[in-house]
Structures are given as C-alpha cells and as structure tokens.
Amino acid sequence: MSNLEPTVLEPEVAPCCPPITSAELSVEDSVRMAAMFKALSDPVRLRLFSKIASHPGGEACVCDIQDVGVSQPTVSHHLKKLREAGLLTSERRGTWVYYQVAPSVVAGMAALLDLNR
Amino acid sequence: MSNLEPTVLEPEVAPCCPPITSAELSVEDSVRMAAMFKALSDPVRLRLFSKIASHPGGEACVCDIQDVGVSQPTVSHHLKKLREAGLLTSERRGTWVYYQVAPSVVAGMAALLDLNR
DNA sequence: TCAACACATCGACGTTTGTCGAATCAGGCG
DNA sequence: CGCCTGATTCGACAAACGTCGATGTGTTGA
Numbered sequence: 066m067s068n069l070e071p072t073v074l075e076p077e078v079a080p081c082c083p084p085i086t087s088a089e090l091s092v093e094d095s096v097r098m099a100a101m102f103k104a105l106s107d108p109v110r111l112r113l114f115s116k117i118a119s120h121p122g123g124e125a126c127v128c129d130i131q132d133v134g135v136s137q138p139t140v141s142h143h144l145k146k147l148r149e150a151g152l153l154t155s156e157r158r159g160t161w162v163y164y165q166v167a168p169s170v171v172a173g174m175a176a177l178l179d180l181n182r
Numbered sequence: 183m184s185n186l187e188p189t190v191l192e193p194e195v196a197p198c199c200p201p202i203t204s205a206e207l208s209v210e211d212s213v214r215m216a217a218m219f220k221a222l223s224d225p226v227r228l229r230l231f232s233k234i235a236s237h238p239g240g241e242a243c244v245c246d247i248q249d250v251g252v253s254q255p256t257v258s259h260h261l262k263k264l265r266e267a268g269l270l271t272s273e274r275r276g277t278w279v280y281y282q283v284a285p286s287v288v289a290g291m292a293a294l295l296d297l298n299r
Numbered sequence: 300t301c302a303a304c305a306c307a308t309c310g311a312c313g314t315t316t317g318t319c320g321a322a323t324c325a326g327g328c329g
Numbered sequence: 330c331g332c333c334t335g336a337t338t339c340g341a342c343a344a345a346c347g348t349c350g351a352t353g354t355g356t357t358g359a
Contacts, residue, residue, distance in 0.1 A: 085235045095226075095229045106217075108213045109317085115212065137335090157336090161336085224347075255349070277306090277357060
C-alpha cells in the first residue's frame with residue numbers, strides 16, 4: 066500500500082471493545098457498537114462505504130461514488146449516517162466534499178468480531 | 183481459554199469477501215453482508231450474541247441469556263433474526279434449545295473490515 | 300393423562316427507516 | 330453581481346422494525 070504514511074493511527078482510538086468471545090458486552094457498549102453495525106446494515110450504505118474504502122488514499126469525493134442507484138439526496142443522507150456513526154469523516158475542498166474512512170473505528174468493529182482470541 | 187478443543191475452524195468458510203479496502207463490493211455481496219451487519223445492529227441482539235459468544239464452548243441455552251431487559255417472546259424473535267442471518271445455529275437438546283455462534287460467518291464479517299491488507 | 304416448564308409463533312401497536320422531489324446552502328466563474 | 334454546479338436539508342410517505350401479551354408447540358415428569 067502507500068508507504069507515504071506510516072499509518073499513524075488516530076490518537077483517539079475507540080476504547081471499545083475486547084473480542085466478543087472474551088466477555089459479555091455491557092449495555093452501554095452494546096448500544097455504541099450496535100449503532101456502528103447499523104450504519105453498515107443497509108446495502109446502499111455498505112456500497113458507499115466500500116467505494117470510499119477501496120478508493121486510492123481511502124477517500125473519495127461524493128461525485129465519484131454517487132452512482133449507486135438512488136437519488137443524490139439519498140446518497141447524501143446515507144453518507145451523513147455513516148459520518149454520524151463515526152465510520153467516515155468529511156472535508157470540503159473547494160467545490161467538492163471528500164469522505165474518508167475512520168480507520169480506528171472500523172478496526173474496533175473488526176476487533177470485536179475476532180473470534181480467535 | 184479452554185484447551186479441550188484445538189479450535190478447528192469450520193471447513194466451510196464463507197466465500198465472502200475480500201477486505202473492503204481491496205475492492206468495491208458488488209451489489210449482491212453488499213446485500214448479503216448488509217443483512218449480517220443488520221443482525222448485529224440492535225443493542226439487544228448484540229448483547230444476546232455477546233452472551234452466547236462469550237459462554238464457555240461458544241454456546242448457550244436460551245434460559246441462560248434471556249435476561250436482557252425485554253420479554254421472552256422478544257428474545258425469541260431476536261434469536262430468530264440472528265439465526266436467519268447465519269450468525270447463530272440452534273439445536274434442541276431435551277427441554278432446552280442451545281444456540282451456537284457460526285464461526286466462519288462471523289470471521290467473514292471481520293475479514294471484510296480488516297483495513298490492513 | 301395431565302400439569303408444568305421452555306421456547307416459538309401470532310397479531311397488534313407505535314416508532315424508525317429509506318426514499319423521493321423540492322428547496323436551500325456553498326463555491327467557482329463569467 | 331448573477332448563474333451554474335456540487336452537496337445538504339426539508340417534508341412527506343410507505344415499508345420495515347422492535348416490542349408486547351396471548352396463544353401454540355414440544356418435552357419432562359408425576
């Protein structure tokens with residue numbers, strides 16, 4: 066991958082959670098994590114997320130990814146949901162708005178589902 | 183943890199999918215994976231799943247986990263959802279019904295979210 | 300055979316969700 | 330300034346969801 070960045074993880078790493086096999090989730094943690102899973106629980110949102118994550122540099126302009134079979138306001142709505150869940154960040158650069166994946170948050174989800182530890 | 187079982191993974195590993203950073207999801211794959219994420223998108227379901235996954239042997243009887251703050255029919259409803267999504271399997275043994283996690287399916291979700299490859 | 304228990308299904312309900320078109324906001328440019 | 334383009338917000342509406350109490354199904358044991 067790109068060796069330009071030593072992949073410095075965000076300092077604010079999601080403190081959640083140990084692997085789901087190691088301990089039962091608390092009520093609060095289950096609410097927090099469920100909100101993240103919910104963000105990926107719609108096919109259109111998952112595809113948008115996939116398009117951004119697989120884009121070079123892990124970011125993409127809305128205009129690059131809005132061909133997912135729904136109207137443009139609906140795309141915007143879904144991107145907002147993903148942003149509110151913490152899975153994406155956005156940044157305006159001139160005319161366009163770029164969305165990036167939030168690596169630490171996604172890593173937290175993956176870690177929760179790691180059954181082998 | 184328990185060294186009784188050498189943790190033999192199921193041979194039938196979910197064929198879905200390469201890590202989300204490596205390629206854009208197809209429409210069909212996004213529908214399949216979104217359904218799995220949806221199963222974990224409710225706090226009560228996530229707690230039920232957590233209780234089962236963290237139980238010794240990766241399985242639990244309904245009677246062991248139904249203390250999650252909702253009625254018994256609702257627990258049953260949520261377990262059905264998790265089962266339909268492929269995340270759990272169930273088995274009746276006498277009076278009780280035992281639910282087990284489906285390791286390969288969960289591993290597939292974790293693999294999809296692995297950003298580091 | 301019947302009572303008791305474990306769990307699933309049914310029917311109903313209020314709430315949330317995904318979607319759209321219309322309107323609005325924000326920058327770039329003539 | 331005024332216009333065009335990119336993107337978000339608004340309002341509405343049908344569909345899906347989470348929840349419950351009541352009822353059904355299956356198993357054990359007296």
